[in-house]
Amino acid sequence: MNHEHMAHGEHAVHGGPGRHAGHDINVLRKRFWVTLILTIPVVLYSAGIQRLLHFTAPRFPGSEYVPALLGTFIFFYGGIFFIKAAVGELRNRLPGMMTLISLAILVAFGFSLAVTFRLLAGEPLYWELSTLITVMLLGHWMEMRAVGRATGALQELAKLMPDEAERIKNGGTEVVPVHELRPGDLVLVRPGAKIPADGEVVEGDSSVNEAMITGESRPVSKSPGMQVIAGTVNGEGSLRLRVTKTGDETALAGIMRLVAEAQSSRSMAQNLADRAAYWLTLIAIGVGAITFIVWTLSTRPESFALERTVTVLVIACPHALGLAIPLVIAISTTLAARNGLLVRDRLALETARNLNVVVFDKTGTLTTGEFGVVGISSFAKATADRAGMDENQAMAMAAAVERDSEHFLAKAIVRAAEERGLQLPEVRDFKALPGRGVEAKVDGRTINVGGPRLLESLGLEAQKERSDKTIIYLVVEGKVQASIELADVIRPESREAVNELRAMGIEVAMMTGDSEDVARSVAAELTITEYYANVLPEDKAKRVQEIRAQGRRVAMVGDGVNDAPALVSADVGIAIGAGTDVAIEAGGIILVRNDPRDVVRIVRLSKASYRKMVQNLLWATGYNVIAIPAAAGVFVSYGIILPPALGAVFMSASTVIVAANAQLLRRLRL
Numbered sequence: 001m002n003h004e005h006m007a008h009g010e011h012a013v014h015g016g017p018g019r020h021a022g023h024d025i026n027v028l029r030k031r032f033w034v035t036l037i038l039t040i041p042v043v044l045y046s047a048g049i050q051r052l053l054h055f056t057a058p059r060f061p062g063s064e065y066v067p068a069l070l071g072t073f074i075f076f077y078g079g080i081f082f083i084k085a086a087v088g089e090l091r092n093r094l095p096g097m098m099t100l101i102s103l104a105i106l107v108a109f110g111f112s113l114a115v116t117f118r119l120l121a122g123e124p125l126y127w128e129l130s131t132l133i134t135v136m137l138l139g140h141w142m143e144m145r146a147v148g149r150a151t152g153a154l155q156e157l158a159k160l161m162p163d164e165a166e167r168i169k170n171g172g173t174e175v176v177p178v179h180e181l182r183p184g185d186l187v188l189v190r191p192g193a194k195i196p197a198d199g200e201v202v203e204g205d206s207s208v209n210e211a212m213i214t215g216e217s218r219p220v221s222k223s224p225g226m227q228v229i230a231g232t233v234n235g236e237g238s239l240r241l242r243v244t245k246t247g248d249e250t251a252l253a254g255i256m257r258l259v260a261e262a263q264s265s266r267s268m269a270q271n272l273a274d275r276a277a278y279w280l281t282l283i284a285i286g287v288g289a290i291t292f293i294v295w296t297l298s299t300r301p302e303s304f305a306l307e308r309t310v311t312v313l314v315i316a317c318p319h320a321l322g323l324a325i326p327l328v329i330a331i332s333t334t335l336a337a338r339n340g341l342l343v344r345d346r347l348a349l350e351t352a353r354n355l356n357v358v359v360f361d362k363t364g365t366l367t368t369g370e371f372g373v374v375g376i377s378s379f380a381k382a383t384a385d386r387a388g389m390d391e392n393q394a395m396a397m398a399a400a401v402e403r404d405s406e407h408f409l410a411k412a413i414v415r416a417a418e419e420r421g422l423q424l425p426e427v428r429d430f431k432a433l434p435g436r437g438v439e440a441k442v443d444g445r446t447i448n449v450g451g452p453r454l455l456e457s458l459g460l461e462a463q464k465e466r467s468d469k470t471i472i473y474l475v476v477e478g479k480v481q482a483s484i485e486l487a488d489v490i491r492p493e494s495r496e497a498v499n500e501l502r503a504m505g506i507e508v509a510m511m512t513g514d515s516e517d518v519a520r521s522v523a524a525e526l527t528i529t530e531y532y533a534n535v536l537p538e539d540k541a542k543r544v545q546e547i548r549a550q551g552r553r554v555a556m557v558g559d560g561v562n563d564a565p566a567l568v569s570a571d572v573g574i575a576i577g578a579g580t581d582v583a584i585e586a587g588g589i590i591l592v593r594n595d596p597r598d599v600v601r602i603v604r605l606s607k608a609s610y611r612k613m614v615q616n617l618l619w620a621t622g623y624n625v626i627a628i629p630a631a632a633g634v635f636v637s638y639g640i641i642l643p644p645a646l647g648a649v650f651m652s653a654s655t656v657i658v659a660a661n662a663q664l665l666r667r668l669r670l
Helices: 003-010 025-044 047-053 063-077 080-091 097-116 126-151 153-159 251-264 268-297 302-315 319-338 346-354 362-366 391-402 408-419 452-457 492-503 516-525 537-549 561-569 581-586 597-622 624-632 644-667
Strands: 164-169 172-177 186-189 198-203 206-209 220-222 239-245 341-343 357-361 367-378 428-433 437-442 445-450 470-476 479-490 507-511 530-532 554-558 572-576 589-591
Touching (some): 025 047, 025 063, 025 126, 080 097, 080 126, 097 126, 097 268, 097 302, 126 644, 268 302, 268 597, 268 624, 302 644, 319 346, 319 597, 319 644, 341 597, 346 572, 346 589, 357 537, 357 561, 362 367, 362 479, 362 507, 362 516, 367 391, 367 408, 391 408, 391 470, 391 479, 408 470, 479 492, 492 597, 516 530, 537 561, 572 597, 589 597, 597 644
Parallel strands (some): 357 507, 357 554, 507 530
Antiparallel strands (some): 164 186, 186 239, 198 239, 341 589, 367 479, 428 437, 437 445
16 A cells, blocks of 8 residues: 555545546646636727726737637636536536536527627627636636545555565565565564554564554554554664554555545435535526526616526536535544544434434443452551561562463453562462462462462452452462452543533443443443443344434444444444454444543534534525525616626635635644
8 A cells, every 4th residue: 555556646636525526636727727817818808898997908900809719718628627527417417516607608608609700789708708717717626625635634644654664584674665565574663664564563662653543642652462553653662563464454544445435425414415506506597597588578688688697507506515515524534533533434423413322332442351450458467576568568479479370360460560660579389270379489488369269279268259340369378468359440531431421411321241240330430320231242232222212312332243233223333443343344433542532522523513514504505595686687776786707706705615614623622
């Protein structure tokens, strides 16, 4: 996935939102400048302009034909862009903006030719035609630039990939193109270099800047056994990586696909805008026809009737309406991706603003999915001949004995001791006691670490178990000295996520396959009042459907295979990005980070983008209430007459307003 493959996308909007998919922005820019330069003499040598401004342009043989010759060239050179697009609209039976523009310039050009060859009386509309085409080309060029900037996230993502990598071979390194890397290859990533492929650290310690992928601003520490993502930037240390995924299989490639899918996916607001544009087109054609008939039957000349008709067709163009939603979609999707929120389905993001309840899966979502030490109690009292044992001493001794064990609870105890920065004593004669625990000697004393079965085997009495915790005991010379409580650790971000959602008026519920005691404990710690325990995987979707049946809009947040049916059953399925591929495929929105607070960001973005859509739709349709009657000549008696070129300016100004309003979405702080 070398970014050179994307180079052409910097100049063309391929598959982007709006009507310009496949149009080259450079070609459009060139057409605008050529028509602008040629329009100047057309305007200067038009008799109507000279009379209006009371001047006479320099004369030369044939100068009276300048407007006709240059106006004809402008029609075919600049106007053909709109006519070709209109043919596409009509072929798809979806007449819209291009159809209206084409009708306007065809009517103006046809009338002007007829006057030039004295087939009709009146004054030709070459200067109106030329300025109209020029202004419309400018509007479309600016629109393509705006859309191009919004969809440029894909090109920026592509540029994250380095062109070359240092592959380790025969004890040395060789520089190879990234596309030649294969899973299993070893690569060297020097300080400050970009990581060329998804992989696993096999040697070295460093920190990696993953902000461009996950939105996490702080560098992430990396050590052997940890995963790295292609396109991220290595920090101060050298890393040796084993490549696991390359090319289209990398996380970066997956993100690019999701961004592209989201920007091209439909939304309810887009469907509404398209219907509005369709009907506005039909209304404009109808009003244009009525305008022509009414003014033709009046005492006004035919040229006036045609001017009014052309102005109606131009000013009613659903240009702003066509841009109102796609641009917001492009910007919001890009903004989401930069913040670690990948939108697969636009409807999911659009629905998120109306959520009533968010149901979190517990394990791996509200909790880390890994056991950790949540409490320790020391029972050792000081005596005349022996000092007492505080919590840190008990933890250090238990961790020292468990250090050689492969059990996941043992690893949790060792990890907790390391986090506390404890010095572990020397251990001898370690041995595992299958099904009971471990045993070793520390300072000549026999130390046992294990659960209730260990105490039974030693003839000791266990304390009353807490059913929501796992208890491990430290036994020194046959006496219980301490107990260590372990449980699935609650993410520190979970409390903030629950509180912020509640502040938004959204209820929070929790679903888990764990026991009632475990569910109650976690729910109480997070102040969640609605929870479902002992839920079998096949029943999770049923639970979600039951909540929806109560008339509530539900978001389901999960990370595992068990959650996939529930994610699909919810109004909005949100998959934790570090979860399984099945969950990710089932989710309409994917959280790159394992951070429940990102659900709050989704709701915030959904509400903000919807506001922009509504504002744009209101403006894009509302201004026509005044503009169309003015263009038709309703206010002629008040001295208000809009020439076609001014109508094009007003229509383009409307487009600029819509585009600028959409750009304000970039300021949103998620």
